[in-house]
Amino acid sequence: MNENVKTNVKKILMLLGLTFVIVFGVLIWVGNNTEKLNEKIRDWQSQKYEQALQKYIDEMRARYAADTDGGKTLEETIDLFINALKAGDIEKASKYYVLEKQEEELNFLRKISMENGNVQQSLEFYVDLMKNGIKKCNDQMDRCTISYYYVSTEDRVLGVKGRSEKILVPAGEKSLRSESFSFNSYANIWKIGE
Secondary structure, three states: OOHHHHHHHHHHHHHHHHHHHHHHHHHHHHHHOHHHHHHHHHHHHHHHHHHHHHHHHHHHHHHHHHOOOOEOOHHHHHHHHHHHHHOOOHHHHHOOEOHHHHHHHHHHHHHHHHHHOOOHHHHHHHHHHHHHOEEEEOOOOOEEEEEEEEEOOOOEEEEOOOOOOEEEEOOOOEEEEEEEEEEEOOOOEEEEOO
């Protein structure tokens, strides 16, 4: 073997040996510090989770603060909703629902409008709710339900909100009608739903 080859082989062997020592040293250090490393990883993950959660909370607060369609009382919100339905503005009417239900309600109102040619069923429900309902609120007065019993005078076929099925309410049947309301403290208004 020539001298250059021997020198290169020695250099490679020394480099491999040094690499082995470094890797072995790192493995020993990691083994001795596993608990501390795991703790740092958990702290980092926890911090990232808290940051993401805070960002989500801030975004939701901003959305709730910007959701200003509603009344200072739940009765005012119902009146606004009824007036929007009477005007045929189902998009505006859906805005009186809590943020999470606005799209669902808009789709429901569109569906019954297409099927029936109007939203009379929803309109009658809220008019009757205002006229006959009894309001019950929680202790904090930020969640309320208005409900009443009625006896149908004729057979009625009713759509079930959020579902494709319909139910038959026979004449003379006593039924409960109710709706929940919640106070949006970020915009200081009442919304339909919770």
